[in-house]
Amino acid sequence: MLASLLSYGSPGFLALSAAAKSVFFVFLFSLPLAGILTWMERRQSAMMQDRLGPNRANIGPFRFWGIPQFLADAVKMIFKEDFVPPEANKFLFALAPVLAVAPVFIASAIVPFGAPLCLDRLTEVVPGGACAKPVDLQAAHLDAGLLFYFAISSLTVYGAALAGWASHNKWALMGGLRASSQMMAYEVTMGMAVMAMFLLYGTLEPGAMVASQGDWPWQWGIAGIPQIIAFVLFLTSAIAESKRTPFDIPEGESEVIGYFVEYSGMRFGMFYLGEFVEIIVSSALMVTVFFGGWRFPGAELLASHLPNLLFVLVTVLVWSLKVFLFCSFQLLIRWTLPRFRADQLLRLGWQRLLPISIANVVLAAGWILLRR
Amino acid sequence: MAVTVKTVARPSGIESRSFLLGALHGLWVTFRHLAINWLGNLVGRRKQTKIATLSYPEEKMPYPARNRGLHRLMKRDDGEVRCVACMMCPTVCPAHCITIVPEEAPNGSIEKRPRIFEIDELRCVVCGLCVEACPCDAIRMDTGVHALPTIRRADAILDKEALLSRGEKSTATQGGQGAFWRIRVKA
Numbered sequence: 001m002l003a004s005l006l007s008y009g010s011p012g013f014l015a016l017s018a019a020a021k022s023v024f025f026v027f028l029f030s031l032p033l034a035g036i037l038t039w040m041e042r043r044q045s046a047m048m049q050d051r052l053g054p055n056r057a058n059i060g061p062f063r064f065w066g067i068p069q070f071l072a073d074a075v076k077m078i079f080k081e082d083f084v085p086p087e088a089n090k091f092l093f094a095l096a097p098v099l100a101v102a103p104v105f106i107a108s109a110i111v112p113f114g115a116p117l118c119l120d121r122l123t124e125v126v127p128g129g130a131c132a133k134p135v136d137l138q139a140a141h142l143d144a145g146l147l148f149y150f151a152i153s154s155l156t157v158y159g160a161a162l163a164g165w166a167s168h169n170k171w172a173l174m175g176g177l178r179a180s181s182q183m184m185a186y187e188v189t190m191g192m193a194v195m196a197m198f199l200l201y202g203t204l205e206p207g208a209m210v211a212s213q214g215d216w217p218w219q220w221g222i223a224g225i226p227q228i229i230a231f232v233l234f235l236t237s238a239i240a241e242s243k244r245t246p247f248d249i250p251e252g253e254s255e256v257i258g259y260f261v262e263y264s265g266m267r268f269g270m271f272y273l274g275e276f277v278e279i280i281v282s283s284a285l286m287v288t289v290f291f292g293g294w295r296f297p298g299a300e301l302l303a304s305h306l307p308n309l310l311f312v313l314v315t316v317l318v319w320s321l322k323v324f325l326f327c328s329f330q331l332l333i334r335w336t337l338p339r340f341r342a343d344q345l346l347r348l349g350w351q352r353l354l355p356i357s358i359a360n361v362v363l364a365a366g367w368i369l370l371r372r
Numbered sequence: 373m374a375v376t377v378k379t380v381a382r383p384s385g386i387e388s389r390s391f392l393l394g395a396l397h398g399l400w401v402t403f404r405h406l407a408i409n410w411l412g413n414l415v416g417r418r419k420q421t422k423i424a425t426l427s428y429p430e431e432k433m434p435y436p437a438r439n440r441g442l443h444r445l446m447k448r449d450d451g452e453v454r455c456v457a458c459m460m461c462p463t464v465c466p467a468h469c470i471t472i473v474p475e476e477a478p479n480g481s482i483e484k485r486p487r488i489f490e491i492d493e494l495r496c497v498v499c500g501l502c503v504e505a506c507p508c509d510a511i512r513m514d515t516g517v518h519a520l521p522t523i524r525r526a527d528a529i530l531d532k533e534a535l536l537s538r539g540e541k542s543t544a545t546q547g548g549q550g551a552f553w554r555i556r557v558k559a
Contacts, residue, residue: 050409052423232392
């Protein structure tokens, strides 16, 4: 009974494997990496500014370059006073941080994070990945793919806007308004950048995108002029979506006060965490669409020599490394470029990037005609 | 003077208005610092990195040679305290932190010596005037040690023994070199 319920291809099996993949992505990859990124943001920015950064936190004699700092930070956040302004709307005030984090995790379901696993031939060499019972390392196989990502991740704007509104604070409300106007502006550009890639790939499904890319960098999605433009546009709007410097006027901690000014303790921590998870998921998408996903030079050769399980583990590691590098690159940008003014930001979004992204769609169409 | 308006030329052209080249240049600068500092730290060659941080308890900035630290009392050739209780230092002390109670010296070569010599390090303003006022090189502030933290205020008052514990023999000649030392130095 149970065996038939969980046999390969049955709904029970699909649900269970999707759950397992989600658990891996969210709890074993995103959350630890987000924690490490909070440490890395400080450590990397310190190194960029000729400082040392947090290197003291330790577990007994083990210091690990100060990485346990994020555990100490989490403990601090949990034990801080959880202050709710007396005039605030209690329900929405509690809901906003959840809305800022949860959609990002949901959107991460479409990201493929490794080569397909051959369930029946785990210990055998499977060249070319041809097997009877493949399990794609991708929690949700959606034809809408990237559209699903846009649909869900744009819900985070409700987190920001509700946080601003529910706080019963004029500054927070203004911050929430800035956040919504900014995210609206850059979502369009992001969609148009992906539109160009959709034309070039002929699909919106991230798994199929990775499948159609090759092992070598010139076979990746980035190879080509419209692709490079699309990547720059996607990167820019992804940073704007995650509301980080140089696009951090919704928060603007030091000058304009942001939408989570009234939040403290772990509620603030969730906004903070959501920011880093957004970095991870957008990096994962960039790796998937533009940089070959889990593919790397020599992967095909490796697949014909290593047992399937080992090969899949290697691809997951390579994919993680790529995502990590892109996260680091986003931190580099965050600590290099100064903040835009609100009007400059909207002008850049609507008057510069949007026309360029639309022109890029036309360019991509021409590119396809030329390559034919 | 009439108020005039000076029009500052704003940068024009695609490279400055698109931010792209400037952003790339900035990224290169910060990446270079990151790479040098990170790799230097990784291979354990901190000296070659640009990092300015001093990891304080482990690393300490060396004090300048004339740094004024905790007081000490110098010793005579026979190990006795050099101080002759002339009361110059408590007189000059702006913080009134030095207490001296003199007594008659047992041997006849000097008249007085301090029976009690106490310095309240909490009141001391570390000005160094006592050292300058001392005519016989008895009090010095060249230990390079900070006033130590104490639990009780009374513990911060150093008595003669505590001050002498850091003391050593002075290089100055005991009793001075007499009235004609200039002639002797020349000869």
